[in-house]
Amino acid sequence: MTLLEALTQFAYECNHNDRLQAMNRDWTRRIQLDPDDTHLPHYIISDSGQLSVGAGAVDNPDLLITSSEEILTAVFSGQMTPTEPYNAGDLMVKGRQDDVMRLDILTLLIWGE
């Protein structure tokens, strides 16, 4: 699975989940994922909770997530929780703490249990 495929699946799950839509109805953010090995950025844009994803960079991201492409793919496809690489220092996030926590919660609610 590529990073773009993982992000596409992540956005689909989020956009088709009524509870996540309700949680994120007031959340509009630009998130950039920066693989530190391939240097091929990807993005997630939340527009009032509706997610769109793609390859490339965004202007002035609210959240910048840096890791290897393999880890980013694993996190957004649910094969790995974000906590593990975050606590090991293999995943760096720059942005507001509330946005970081919300993204953690989103991934856990989509892929948790």
Add this chain to the structure above:
Amino acid sequence: MKQVVSVSLGSHQRDHEAELTILGERVAVSRRGTDGDLDRAAAMIRALDGTVDAIGLGGIDRYLIVRDRRYEIEDARRLAQCATKTPVVDGSGVKNTLERDLVQQLHDEGIIRRSQTVLMVSAMDRFGMAEAFEALGYTLVAGDLIFSSRINYPIGSVDELAELARKLLPELARLPFQQLYPVGEDQITQSDPRFSHYFAQADIVAGDFHYIRRYMPDDLTNKVVITNTTTGGDVDRLEEAGVRLLVTTTPVVRGRSFGTNVIEAALVAVTGFLSDHPDWGQVVRQANLKGTRIALRPSRQESRP
């Protein structure tokens, strides 16, 4: 006299010393805040180990007990393991019994009514209280996601609360505690009115006082507040907001209601039992630990000329 120290991640500005009588025995209690500094808290616990009868962990839960599952906060586990001789407890051993019983008592006495709406600012740390409200037929809104993560999503039932806990807590419990809960100076930040409508819609506001203090609006006219760890200043603020009745889940001594960790530590010090002892529930009830009911609005009216 038995000695108990509560090592708290909260602000040192709330430090105090007092004496409690538990099961007829006097217990000296001291609260020491470490301003969110985990290393300082760990050093303090190591220094206290073997020198006092029990240690309470304040400002942090070690266990969140949600229905039949117990989730352990990793930072709290690390702190507790700094003591090898003296028991370290977090209050979860008394919350479930005391707070569940308290809701039932208030209901039985007609102080609260099932037509009233309850806002629990956090319920994963007080699942017994949440279950008691729901079992008695109250409309319950749990604000765990709202007040801990600023996600504007009210949780509407204990079933949903348990489901979210199952999905979130195993992972979130591994994060640095500061990311989950305000510690140190973060506990005394300015109020945040973003979610005041949840307070306005509720008749009863219950749960962690740090969340209540931070998010409460200026007007809480005629509401009942059920919480603990309030100081004299906190009581004044609730009175100014128009709160009708403040119910603390733990006893008030010298104007302060104790954290559940202090109460559990005192019980452990006196009885030698830990919360996994088969007679623990009986011990908690025998201790007859009464919270305090402070009628605020009537007292304010009476004090007027």
